[in-house]
Amino acid sequence: MTNAVELENVTKTFGQHTAVDDLSLQVPRGSVYGFIGPNGAGKTTTLRMIMTIFYPDSGVIRVFGDERHEACADRIAYLPEERGLYKKMKVRELLIFYAGLKSSADVRPEVDRWLEKLGLTDWAHKKVEALSKGMSQKVQFIAAIASKPDMVILDEPFSGLDPVNADVLKDAVLELRQSGTTVIFSTHDMNTAETMCDRIFMIFRGRKVLDGTLRDIQDQYGSDVIRLQTDGNTAALQNLPGVERIRDHGQSQELRLADGGDPQVVLAEVMARTRVRRFELARPSLHDIFVRIAGPEAGEASHA
Amino acid sequence: MRKILLLAKREYLSSVKTKAFFVMVALMPVLMSGGIITVAVMESQVDTEAKRIGILDRTGQIAEAVAEAARIRNENAIRDPETGEQTNPAYEIEIITPEEDAAAQRVALSQRVRGQELHAFVEIGANVIRPPAGGPPTAAERITYHAPNAIFHDARRWIRGAVQNQIRSIRFAAEGLDRGLINRLFNCPDVEGASLVSVDATGGVKDAVKSHEGRAIGVPAGMMFLMFMMIMVGAAPLVNAVLEEKMQRIAEVLLGSVKPFELMVGKLLGTVAVSLTVLAIYLAGGIGALYYLELEDFVPFEVLPWLIVYMIAAVFLFGSLLIGLGAACNDLKEAQSMMMPVWVLMMVPMMVWMQVAKYPEGAFATIMSLIPPFTPMLMLIRQSTPAGVPAWQPWLGLVGVAAFTVLCVWGAGRIFRVGILMQGKPPSIGSLLKWAIRG
Structure with a gap:
């Protein structure tokens, strides 16, 4: 499979x-690629470089195999993190304008199709300023994809949406994937990244810290997490042998095993202290991995 | 190119398809000529109430004649001869007998003026007819007009004429001269301004045309205001447009599809189209009005192509500067202070235009009109004066403007590219220049 985007030793200051x-x-090509990373890690800069809004100081960026990829810009759609819509324009006019900048074909049928699909047909002739936040986010999404791009880059596409609207957009993204479109999106929602992405990439302080499928990534970290529900509280779980850290979720707890810690020993010890209602040996969630890399207590580790 | 035109079209429609645009097109000429119209309206609204003026005549030989002159004026000169409508106030003269205590009498008369019983009172000194030679004039040799706001009283001017006339008549009579003869001897024609005489294509001599104030000043002024309005209509809203795109992060979406320079040129083209639209409206209206008033000679047809060419250049020039600076700012407040130098560049021609219009061939006018940012307005003024300019100068000016415009668009494009995605502290002039030069 060829690559839609290749970055080689890219640096931007x-x-x-x-x-x-x-x-x-x-x-x-054709994959759904998730960018994760804390605020200010370099996600948006990377996306903007792929879009040729910024140019790298050094290194090479190839899009669809082409290094001078301004020519490819029309094949890439971009949804920036902050919504950029002309408030005084009417929704449909605006969409035709945005899509028309990318495509010289007649974009109207595609605009109308998406308006209908995302339940915005009634708003097509209203001004953008009359839209709610969720609606304008959907409009922005249509603006990005109505030109039928080969690749879409979505910067935080689902942030600030209610679950219903978020699902509508997620379905739309999956539909794009089915039609062969490459999708790159950044997100702070680890659940979304876990469930939607073929591959996940994490950037931290400008450097790549994770890259691969969810399984690859979890394999790196092994099955070192115990999810636990007991009748006791966290006090009953203090100073367990072989346990490095406890995360309290209120109704349940998550224990991380130290290197060489034995889950059987932990189970026996917990059973001795309180009544166990649930005990699960699991791989760390993406959320967990994210926090291990970028959390406050991980500072030294990631520097090493 | 397709994208640039698409951007230009959006920019154009977003300006033209608003109510604000129509209001502005309608109001702009009113605001611009507002001063002139207001003055004209105010002057036609004269006070026609009769004015009672007291004359304290210490010579005893003048007041009667003034009262008689006033009576003749009230009968003959205060109405429009055609409509019979009263256009000026009548003057009623009250002859006041001098009393012994002059100071007390002045106070009493002032009191009557304050009480609005009198419009004003005039005191004529005893020696005004035959002042003794030498020495500064004393109170007895002066004529004073007393009123709360004496300087602006029209009556004062009329009184002066009437009093002086009577004094001269008395003096002529004393010397045994005939007043009618003197009048005839003093009656000379005025010196009229006229254009130069030239030979036309058939070899015949074209008669000189009588110079007209309206033609000499009105037409150049009209052309300049038109140009200024076009720049304001077109270029000024660009600051807001760019700031909107920057603050609403629209620029980021657009720059995913077009290059910064394309975006800027698209905006400029849209703006030029807006200016041309407004210009077409105003020119059609202006020329129509001049034909209606049978002043079609005033239309400087030969200068109109230059107006259009210079206007396009000026909108590009100022527009690109405003776009570049607008892109470097984060909000309107910052932009306003940043724009100051550009506004100053625009205003300079407004400050010197009188001088340029009066002496279009002078060194000052020539040099000023060849400085690129001023050329569109000042060269146009010189071209529309009756004297005109040497044929090579507009072309030289155009080359200068074109070169300077290219420079501005190029530099502003580079500032725009950096500034449009930049958030936070606005850059200093120094770093703007750095962006412009180094890119």
């Missing part, structure tokens, strides 16, 4: 600040 540091990355 703004003044003294290195936003992206020697980054290499391959996004296979």
Whole structure:
């Protein structure tokens, strides 16, 4: 499978600040690729470089195999993190304008199809300023994809949406994938990344820290998590042998095993202290991995 | 190119398809010529109430004649001869006998003026007819007009004429001269301004045309205001447009599809189209009005192509500067202070235009009109004066404007590219220049 996007040793600095540091990355054609990482890690900068809004200081970016990829920009759609819509324009006019910038074909049928699909037909002739936040987010999404791009880059597409609207957009993204479109999106919602992405990429302080399928990533971390529900509270779980850390979720707890910790020993010890209602040996969730890399207590580890 | 045109079309429609646009097109000429019209309206609204003026004549030989002159004026000169409508107030003269205590009498008369019993009172000194030679004039040799706001009283001017006339008549009579003869001797024609005489194509001599104030100043002024309005209509809203795109993060979406330079040029083209639309409306209206008033000679047809060419250049020039600076700012407040230098560039021609219109061939006018940012307005003024300019100068000016415009668009394009995605502290002038030069 060829790659839709390839980054080779890409570096971008703004003044003294290195936003992206020697980054290499391959996004296979037709995949859904999730970008995760804390705020300010370099996600948006990377996406903007792929869009040729920014140019890298060094390194090579190839899109669809082409290095001078301005020519490919029309095949890529972009949904920026902050919504950029002309408030005074009417929804349909605006969509035709945005899609028309990408495509010289007649974009109206596609615009109308998406308006209908996302339940915005009644709003087609209203001004953008009359839309709610969720609606304008959907409009922005249509603006990005109505030109039938080969690849879409979505910066935080689902943030700030209610579950119903978020599902509508997720379905739309999956529909794009089915039609062979490459999708790159960034998200802070680990659940979304876990369930939707073929591959996940994490950037932290401008550097790549994770890249692969969810299974690859979880394999790196092994099955070192115990999910636990007991009748006791966290006090009953203190100082368990072989347990490195306890995360309290209120109704349940998550224990992380230290290297060489034995889950059987832990189970026996917990049973001795209180009544166990649920005991599950699991791989760490993406959320967990994210926090281990970027959480406050992980500072030293990730520097090493 | 397709994208640039699409951007231009959106920019154009977003300006033209608003109510604000129609209001502005309608109001702009009113605001611009508002001062002139207001003055004209105010002047036609004269006070026609009769004015009672007291004359305290210490010579005893003048007041009667003034009262008689006033009576003749009230009968003959205060009505429009055609409509019979009263256009000026009547003057009623009250002859006041001098009393012994002059100071007390002045106070009493002032009191009557304050009480609005009198419009004003005039005191004529005893020696005004035959003042003694030498020395500064004393109170007895002066004529004073007393009123709360004496300087602006029209009556004062009329009184002066009537009093001086009577004094001269008395003096002529004393010397045994005939007043009618003197009048005839003093009656000379005025010196009229006229254009130069030239030979036309058939070899015949074209008669000189009588110079007209309206033609000499009105037409150049009209052309300049038209140009200024076009720049304001077109270029000024660009700041808001760019700020909207930057603040609403629209720029980021657009830059995913077009290059920054394409975006800027698209906006400029849309703006030029807006200006041309407004210009077409105003020119049609203006020329129509001049034909209606049978002043078609005033239309400087030969200068109109230059107006259009210079206007396009000026909108590009100022528009690109405003776009570049607008892109560097984060909000309107910042933008306003940043725009100051550009506004100053626009205003300079407004400050010197009188001088340029009066002496279009002078060195000052020539040099100023060849400085690129001023050329569109000032060269146009010089071209529309009756004297005109040497044929090569508009072309030289155009080359200068074109070169400067290209420079501005290029530099602004580079500032725009950096600034449009930049958030946070606005850059200094120094870093703007750095962006423009280094890109």
